[in-house]
Amino acid sequence: MLSVEMYPSLALGPQRIGDCFYRDRQAPAHMPLYPPTCDAAAKALPPRLLAPPPVPNDPATKTPKDDVKMELENASLWKQFSSVGTEMIITKKGRRMFPGLRLKLSGLNPSLRYILLLDIIPADNSRYRFQGGGWQAVGGAEARLPDRVFIHPDSPATGAHWQSRTISFHYAKLTNNTLDTQGHIILHSLHRYQPRVHVIEARDVLRWGGGQHSFVFPETQFITVTAYQNNKITELKINSNPFAKGFREDGMNSKKQRDARQKRKISVLTETLDIVNCDPCDSAELLQQPIGTTTSTDLQALALASLPQLPDPSCGFRPEEASYQDTMVQEQPLDLGQAFMASQMSDISISMANEMQNTPGSEVANNMIEG
DNA sequence: TCGGCTAGCACATTTGAAAGGG
């Protein structure tokens, strides 16, 4: 009941419905946002329930920003990749990032609720090609794709929750399918990108702005590829990703083993051909054999349209020069005032509203519910 | 011709349901 009222009221600013983002209401909470057709979004949201225009941030509701700190827990692994030139595979179906972002948060108010978001923005305006053993800019970047954010599945959660564990964004997937409907983050191949993590105080989300912290780790920059270009990256991935164990030297999928299999295949095929050649009458039995088995294998959506830009988007991919110090981009706050709220605000609204209803003096929640 | 992309492959890991025992 509450969700019916709350969800659309937080969903979209009517003025931005044309390029809004949303997450399917049935989708898992961690699913990022994706742009629907405008018709679909319009149908999903009764006009009477569309959101009010963004409310300017009220300084009185702000929490001190200076103490919030984020640490990249697997920084050393990222640095290993970065020193070679990190490549991330992107596929039509979506591919996870490896290494993943593993983070530690501190300085949050333990009792306040926060939402964690991941987004990935172009690091510069170039397209790249791997030649001469390195990445060279070979032209201008393709048109920027619609921004999608990945909401951490635990969101919203208390500061105590976030600070008590390692925060991982390993569920986030990257795709090059511009028509993707799975909510994966859409990127261009052969472009350089920079992941960012945003910590947003839940209260401020409801108020369309305010207390957020954005973090950028230069060592997490990467170039998107559909197939690995640099053998060193392949080696690093195979050696450090447990899912790729099979490709290690001692694995069944190592080059040695694969070559051996290939040889066996060829010899079996040759023998089979010999048999067929020797006795055509027996070929019927062979034909019955399968030729080959083709086994194919709520937080509501908060849409962010205008996330802060990198301080210098034209910087080159020079891992050796990268500052590995955590970079807080607080000069360029996440502008939730311009953000597109998604159609899935129900869960977050319910949980937050419930909590706020239980908190005397929470006029924010009351305003949202009653308004 | 060539660079980039895709589908399918084999293998490893993860996940969740079912079975078994206390």
Next chain:
DNA sequence: ACCCTTTCAAATGTGCTAGCCG
């Protein structure tokens, strides 16, 4: 009936490769 552990199959995540496409 309940809880815990173990087992197993399915789903999912990997990189590799042949072949397609512009």
